[in-house]
Amino acid sequence: MPKTRAAVPEGRRPTLADVARRAGVSTALVSIVMRGAKGAGAATRERVMEAAREIGYRPDARARLLRSHRSHLLGVQFGLQQPFHADLLESVYAVAEPAGYQIAVSAVTASRDERRAVEALLADRCEALILLGPQAATARLAELAAQLPVVSVARRLRPAVPGVEVVRTADDEGARQAVDHLVALGHRAIVHIDGGRAPGAADRRRGYRAAMKRHGLSEHVDIRPGGLTEAEGATAARAITASRPRPTAVLAFNDRCATGVLDVFLRDRVAVPGDISLVGFDNSRLAGLAHIDLTTVGQDIPTLARLAVGRAIARLEDGGEPPAGERVVAPRLVVRGSTAPPR
Structure with missing residues (x-):
């Protein structure tokens, strides 16, 4: 039996x-x-x-960890409303677990700031922190780095913060790729919807300006206030649809912002890409949906995750101070149906 x-x-x-x-x-x-x-x-x-x-x-993995002298936990702070962070988090799990480390996550939300998110990870006995798109002041990052290894993902730190390692995409290069693509299609009046003070925004602005100048389009440089969310993209889009003459192309700060732009354009009967071409940034899963079909600058998520987790584990296993410099990953333009030659 x-x-x-x-x-x-x-x-x-x-x-x-x-x-x-x-x-x-x-x-x-x-x-x-x-x-x-x-x-x-x-x-x-x-x-x-x-x-x-x-x-x-x-x-019972947690009970076993509590009995040991080490937790083998990597704490990850992420933005709950950021699709790009969700994609990154999936790759972080895929890299960490085969290396013998578990992941503890803590979300940043509208009602839960970064300090609370990090404090929860420290309370969980995390041995290192991987911060996705942190916006904390450099003094706060330095304070954390004095306690445990810290890896900042998707944010350039200027000046560098001692003890904090940086893994990021070459955001300026991504913006240049987007502008190059639009110019090759024949666009000249290209608007950039800005990300404000968000991580990566300054580099994307710089890349946009440099690319426009290189193509002899300095007089067409047009940077509009925006942000990370659909609502901020929608606000910028309403100003664009009301302007005359309208631009023929828009480079949005990220895919969420671009989705808000797309929604307003569709409601106002502005055809994409017939009337205005649209480019996002991140190549989140959102961008590939059939009804969005967004041309976007792709970030190499598996490589970003591998480098971030690898550096955190190396600090834990080898000890010592992190080597100087950043790990900068090249972006790649992903062309879909939201861009075409201007009419």
Whole structure:
């Protein structure tokens, strides 16, 4: 007769002792198997793992960490409303777990600022922090770096903050690629909807200006206030639709901003790309949806995650101060259906 899970009382979580009884071995031997330590043969390991599967035993990772001198936890601060951060977070998990580290996440929301998000990670005994698009003052970053390794992702730090490593995309190059693409299509009146003080915004402004100047279009430089969200993109779009003459192309700060622009254009019967071409930034999953089909500057998310996690783990395993300099990752323009030659 096959074994069942009836060996464990209903409602109680199976323990190592339950697995040991099921497999007919000692609890100490089960612990060796579950930790992947030496001291158990292949046949015994298989018997123990089969017993664990039969009764539904799952190791309590947090309890094991609390018993150890290290937590092997990497804390990740991210923006809850940022699709780009969600994509990054997925890749961070994919890199960290095979390396033997777990991820603790803490979100920044409209009602929960970065300080609270980070304090929650510190309370979880995280050994290092990976901050996605942090907007904290450099003094605050330096304060954190004095406590544990810190990696800032997607934000250039000028001046550099001692102890804080930076992994970012070459945002200025991304903006240049977008302008080059639009100019090659025949556009001259190209508006840039700005990201304000958001991480990466200054570099994207600089890249836009430099590219326009290089193409002899300095007189057409037009930077409009914007931001990270759909609402801020929509506000900028309403000003653009009311302007005369209208630009023939728009480079938005990011894909969320571009989505807000697209919504207003559609409502005002401004055809994209027929009347105005539109480019976003990030290549988030949002951009690839069929009804959005947004040309955008893609950030290499797997590489950003690999570098960020790799640097955090290297600091923990090797110790010492981080090497000088940033890790800067090249962007790549992704052309879809929102750009075309001007009429």
